[in-house]
Amino acid sequence: MxxxxxxxxxxxxxxxxxxxxxxxxxxxxxxxxxxxxxxxxxxxxxxxxxxxxxxxxxxxxxxxxxxxxxxxxxxxxxxxxxxAAKAPPVPPRDSQVEKRAVERERAWQLTKQAMEAARGGDCATTARLGSEVQALDADFYESVFVRDAANARCLTPPAASSTAPD
Structure with a gap:
């Protein structure tokens, strides 16, 4: 049998x-x-x-x-x-994705430093850090950095006086 x-x-x-x-x-x-x-x-x-x-x-x-x-x-x-053949393959980590994640984290750290500088009144440091953040991640710069109130105050040029000469 x-x-x-x-x-x-x-x-x-x-x-x-x-x-x-x-x-x-x-x-x-x-x-x-x-x-x-x-x-x-x-x-x-x-x-x-x-x-x-x-x-x-x-x-x-x-x-x-x-x-x-x-x-x-x-x-x-x-x-x-x-x-094993039926299991979906594990997608390989894309080096571009990892690089973008590292850049995004660095941009966030610089943004936090710029926020502290802006709240301390150091607009020159805020502007310098802003250009670094923009170079690292332009989307992050537009969506996070410039929307912070203290950073926005430092980045906007002072308004011209509205007194007209007589």
């Missing part, structure tokens, strides 16, 4: 199936043969000729059990080699 299971597994593997699928095929075949044995035992095929079908029902029951049990074991314990 082990040869029968081995033959079923070999057939499954030869047809391009993995070990796990071979176990599945053997399990299904064994369950099918078992069901024939149960049907014979229940008398589903009617009365027989010389022998009663219930008397020979043990043959498909035995064969089905001998095929189904080891095949089920193979199916449950076998690792599917296709699982």
């Amino acid at each position: 082990q040869r029968c299971v081995a033959a079923l597994l070999a057939l499954g593997l030869a047809s391009g199936c993995t070990t796990k699928n071979g176990g599945k095929i053997g399990t299904l075949a064994g369950v099918g043969i078992l069901s024939i044995g149960f049907a014979l035992q229940a008398g589903a095929f009617g009365p027989g000729g010389e022998t009663d079908p219930e008397d020979v029902a043990f043959i498909p029951l035995t064969i089905g059990a001998l095929i189904a049990i080891p095949s089920l074991y193979v199916y449950v314990t076998a690792r599917d080699e296709d699982d």
